[in-house]
Amino acid sequence: MAVPAQVFTVPLYFDYGATFLWGITGALVGARRGYDLSGVAALALISSTGGGLMRDGLFLQNGPPALLQTSIYLLIVAAAAVLVFAVGARLDHYRRYRHFSGLIQVVDALGLGAYAVVGMQLAIDSGISLPGVVLIGLVNAVGGSILRDLFMRQEPEAFKPGTLTVVAVLISCFVFIILEKGFGFSPYLAAWPAIFTAFAIRLFSVRYNIRTRPLHGFIPEDRHT
Template sequence: MNAAENVLEFYPIWVDLAGAILGGILGAYAAARLGTDVTGALIVAVVTGLGGGMIRDVLLQQGPPVALASPWLLAAAAGAGLLTFLFSGHLHRLPGRRRIAPFYVVVDAFFLAAWTVVGVAKGYAAGLPIVSCVFLGVLTAVGGGIARDVLLGRRPLILQPGTLEAGAALIGAAAQAAATLLIGSLWGALVGLVVVAAVRILSLALRWQTRPARIVSADEPGDSRGAA
């Protein structure tokens, strides 16, 4: 067993299970808000909860994706999606939603970090170069959300200006990859976990946001391309 596989050995299955449930809830709720039927909501729920990991495992070509090999992950994402669809009309009326918001931010940051760490570790375990490991970490973290937005016919959220999500995963994956080379895989995974979660939480709490590209048109001052 190589060093990176040690990280995967200590990675608890309940993290994947809880992540599938969380993704299923978010995916089904997004689908319900756009008026899909129950079948559409279930498809989006499963894709959101499991899409990032499945894409990663297909790219690694190391047997069936974890989501298909496990008897629980598909059921968890679909079950969470079904319940969310059935009660979607009442969710916005739940009491205490504002009190739940800080808890959700922490949970969201934790799972973003956990998926990033596992993606990087799986890349190392497969013997991939460091850049590919970072890519797999980010893909695992945000792949499900990208697939959700594509299915719902909207521009993926990570391609729009806003708080750091893919950015947090990228910074944390790079930190984990560098730390793994310097201090070992287990400590590197811990560094990645902390960095991703911290950047994500701080970006939401302090409203760190990316800005859209500013395209200078031909008639704006300082642009000589429109000059005669």
């Protein structure tokens, strides 16, 4: 008898914790821009759940987004926004501390691979082609930060030269696809090497300031006279 393939799911404590921390970072961006509570809450929502909203609403379209199927995520985002609105200046001060900044980086690095894997599994279950699977994994991992920057009329940081974020996610996606499709690993077993890959690449690039570079031979538009 065939054993059903195990799937990877993000542990609830990490899922909720990551949503809360990403909500705080998004809300702090809004607070530093001088937004009111509604603006702060909007950026908290976009930063923490934007990737999943794009995944469910734009690509998969398999019913209501996961965000709306339970009230817990909206309550977590609301708590993050209210906390920043109430004591935002203190949180912004603590954000500069090494330990708090390090916690954000660790959660972010773990979340990149974990949410990429979740997005890819959902895409595979929906019959998406392999390039589409990788795209959905990437969007699920970094879509929130891209939407946040676009809403603030900024160039998305993910598109600009910097430490390895998109690269880390892409390599993680390829690791998952190769193990799951090429070597026959169950989604659950393929998930962990993929998550570790994104985590290691992201933190290594931050620790040693390994950065992407602009394409050679092109002059950025803001340097043209």
